[in-house]
Amino acid sequence: MNMLQKFSGALVVIVGVVSCFTASAQETPPEAYIDPVDRQVAESGEGIAGRPYPCAVEEMEDGDAVISFLPIDECVKMLPAEEWHGLWRNDFEGSQFCARPAEMCHFDSVEDRVWLETRLMQGEVGALYEVRFIGRRTMFKGSYGHMGASAHLIVVDRPISMKMVEAPPPPMSKAEADAEWDRCERAGNCISIKELKRLHPALDFSGTTANR
Structure with missing residues (x-):
């Protein structure tokens, strides 16, 4: 599946599930990127024609410049798939994973936050879940997830179990x-x-x- 995030002027159109890169993506080390061109852009800190950011392609559609971003696991190097067990905090604009033996999971509970890319799992916003799944983690520490605020990212390849352990807070x-x-x-x-x-x-x- 080709899942892209498209920007045209001030209008943002999101298609499918997106792995979002911002200017802070350059904090991700050049060696993390799969494509040599992305490594070049990351090293220089400057885009080249048609490649303004790592893992981004700029094209013209109906006279507008449109930037398309690849899914994270097609963009940066990932470790082999393994089984993970821990807590998943499904917040608004947040998806944090804390591996066992963690007993709590919120934005400030760990120094190196891990963003969970949950294309195959759905949950209530604001809830905390105990989850077990097969997934792949980014090989290199960098800037991942929403606003690049997470040190690593894990892509869920196959959910195994999911149990709510903390309900969403009341309005x-x-x-x-x-x-x-x-x-x-x-x-x-x-x-x-x-x-x-x-x-x-x-x-x-x-x-x-x-x-x-």
Whole structure:
């Protein structure tokens, strides 16, 4: 399957399951890449004609420049498949795996985070699962997963078992949302309801704090 992420101007269209690279992908060492051209781009820190980033191809479609990214396991070197057992935290824009004997799994629980590429597993957002599967891990430490925030990535090739061990948290009440808004206002890092609506037009924000 050819799974691509396409960028055209300010519009982003996602096709299939995506392995996303950003500018921080250059933190991944050049020797991690399969293609010699990608190694060259990573070493120089500069793209070449038609290859702006490692594992990316730039083409013209209807007059627009479109950049397509390869799936991660077609892009970087992977270790042989093996059986994995541990905890999977399925967050919004997050997919963290903590191998046994870990007893907890969240963003700050480990120094070297592992992103789990779960094309073959589905779970509730916000839940924690005990999982067992056959998968391949990236050979070299680098910048993987959402925003390049994980040191490694594992591709699930064959799920074996999956059991929810922690249910998703309940939605915030209006009082809790107001308290969180007050906290982030004091910290100076709030995102306005107007901006949230722009980013997530399908979500209902009618029960939250007024549009500040």
